[in-house]
Amino acid sequence: MLTIIFFFFIAIVVIQLSYYLGIFAKFSFAKPQNFTSKKISVSVIVCAKNEEENVKKYIPILAEQNYPDFEIVLIDDASSDETLEVFEEFEKTYPNIRLVKVKNNEAFWGNKKYALTLGIKAAKKEYLLFTDADCYPTSNEWITAMTSQFTMNKTIVLGYGGYEKIEHSFINKIIRFETVLTALQYFSWAKIGNPYMGVGRNLAYKKEEFFNVNGFIKHIQVRSGDDDLFINEAANAHNTTISFTPESFTYSKPKETYKEWFNQKRRHVSTAKFYKMFDQIQLGIFYCSQFLFLLLAIILFAFQFQWMIVLPLFLLRYLASWLVVGFSAKKFQEKDLTIWFPVLEIVLIFTQINIFITNIFSKPVHWK
Structure with missing residues (x-):
């Protein structure tokens, strides 16, 4: 034996x-990546549900990006807190903010993909850049860094979405390590021509890619997967690339207890059974x-x-x-x-x- x-x-x-x-x-062991502005028109899309405090902090950071031509599409997914009211104030403050108000739909109640679909359809630009309501970019060059990787053929860009560092926290180290290992995997597979997932905290694609696969329709009843299941279906060796310059990173506040993180990972892992x-x-x-x-x-x-x-x-x-x-x-x-x-x-x-x-x-x- x-x-x-x-x-x-x-x-x-x-x-x-x-x-x-x-x-x-x-x-x-890949060489460092450089970026230069492509000066393409971009719609930054943020979907929020009961994220009042986060959007107060992070939407102004997005609005102050150093980029010549972009709009921000704010999607309120039937929030029960003051998220919509905060969004409405931002719409008055910033001329490039577009607001999408989503009411509960009986067929798609609580489904983020339904809300995102409405936001994508409302977007006026051809290139879409996604992040979550609890995320913020590391620099005011985030849009430039992410969209610089677009080419005539590369119409999907996978980015890195990390978590804030908390000193003297072991659970924080576990969370960040898992995030690094996951990013290492999906960046590496994309680099060798088999992209299989991305994260909604930092993801970009041309609008035509969304309509080429009829949006989220094949997995609309799966509550998660607006990022990884979409990429698993739409991405291939020809249309997908990665962005890993520090200026292209986004960060969000991590869970602070093992139980909270464990439940979060349960949601993420549950979508893998729908991969190719x-x-x-x-x-x-x-x-x-x-x-x-x-x-x-x-x-x-x-x-x-x-x-x-x-x-x-x-x-x-x-x-x-x-x-x-x-x-x-x-x-x-x-x-x-x-x-x-x-x-x-x-x-x-x-x-x-x-x-x-x-x-x-x-x-x-x-x-x-």
Whole structure:
């Protein structure tokens, strides 16, 4: 039995190295990216539901972007707080703000995709740039940096949406590490020609891409996925690129407790079962191989079976993954996470297992 486990461990190490060195390294070791303004007309789209305090802080930051031709489409998705009133004040203050008021629709009640569809249709510009109501860009060059990656062929741009750093908070490190690892994956797969997801905190595409796939119609009844399910359907090797200059980043306030973050990740993970089959398989193999690498290594070390071979393979995998994740974290300006990599990875592995099991027995709560 130990012999079988030993050879299985070798296979798992090969799989892990294939991911880290064969795929993720394409982004991790990529040259720095530059940007220059394309001066195209842009609609920045923000959908909000009961986000009164956040929109007060962040919409002025969007309105003050250093860009010659843009509008901001503010979508109030039937908020029960003062979000709509705040939006109406902004509409009076800024001439380039367009307001879309969404009333509850019986067929699409509580569905963010319905609200976004109305906002996209109301947008006057051909290029759309999305962020969430609780997000803010890192600089006033955000629109320039994101839209600079558009070309005649590249009509979808995937950006990085990070979370604020909280000093002396371990849960904050876990949240930011998971965000870095997720971005590393979808940036790397996009770079090798198989884009499979993006995040609504920072995403851009030409309006025609939305109508080419009939918007969100194929997954309109799925409460989440206005970002990743849309990209999974619409993006391909020819029309998709990435933006990873620091000026193109957005940030949002992270959850402060493990329970809050756990429930948030449950919602995110629940959409993966609607991805294309290849994407489900590649994600499944990666996360399963992560867990099996750790489990099989513990078994082999416990019995000291072929430890002179197991130990170098164990260290090789950790060295490769540490370097790849470390260089990516530096690109995302999260290099403080690098030293914590082994611990954070272990915590994240068991959290993902917990999320998978929990989602089997109960459904996560989505946009209300």
